[in-house]
Amino acid sequence: MPTRVKICGLRTEAALDAALDAGADLVGFVLYAKSPRNVSIAQAAGLARHAETRPGVTTVTLLVDPDDALVDRVAAEVRPHMIQLHGHETVERVEAIRSRGGIPILKAVPVSTADEVAAAKNYVQPGRADMVLFDAKPPQGPGALPGGNGLAFDWHILEAAEGGHPFALAGGLTPRNVAAAIALTGAAVVDVSSGVESSPGEKDPELIRRFLRAAKAANQA
Structure with a gap:
């Protein structure tokens, strides 16, 4: 199947339209206060309704380590x-959230070794x-974000996932390297955020278009 493309961290209707017009398959909205891509629940709901057109x-x-109250609000209001x-959601917490919200789950897992991919x-x-979405491990230290850092990892370790469940790939993807990432990993989804930004949290419509063109061309190849 062709690799699908997710544009994450969209904050405005203009940026969302740029992604939709370019052919994005998935669009992501961040509810995490420490992120420069953070939006409110009301904003996420409005953007989601717009995307559904x-x-x-x-x-x-x-979401990042959400409590039950946040899961309930997202399920009811953002839908x-x-x-x-x-x-840092454990397997048990993922299972509980999946059961509670009744909404499919994409679980980000930071990796740097083949053993972590297999686990x-x-x-x-x-x-x-x-x-599962395989991402680069975030930098250490206070204030570090769990994702959206523009860091890549050695895609060859994803050979440990071959023959298993389809997976998504994030971490350091850009219009320049996404075709190579698709060719090497066969990821079901490629996910980009900082790689299509002019500054943290500010999506660049032209970079979004270039990313989508490169990914779609890789699928055709």
Whole structure:
């Protein structure tokens, strides 16, 4: 199947339209106060409703170690097609959130070794995450963000995921390298945020278009 493209961290309708017009398959909205891409629940709901005017587009709400109250509000008010968990959620917590919200889960897993890639299969057992998103490990230290850092990792370690459940790929992707990432990894989804920005949190419509063109061309190749 062709690799689908997710543009994450969208904050404005203009940026969302740029992604939709360029052919994005998934669009993501971040609910994490420390992120420069953070939006409110009301903003995420408005953006999700706007995205749903385009048939076939999947809306994703990114949460970091959410409590039950936040999961309930997102499910009721934003009504995303998928929740992305980008914190330290355990397998048990992922299962609980999946059951509570009744919404498919994309679980981000930071990796740097093939063993960590192989271990991630525990997240995609029945009733848990519907897909794992492999991302680069975040930098250490106070104030470090769990994702959206523009850091890449050695894609060759994803050979440990071959033959298993379809996965998503994030971390340091740009219009220049996304075609190579698709060719090497065969990821079901490629996910970009900082790689299509002019500054943290500010999406660049031209970079979005270039990223989508490169990804779609790689699919055709």
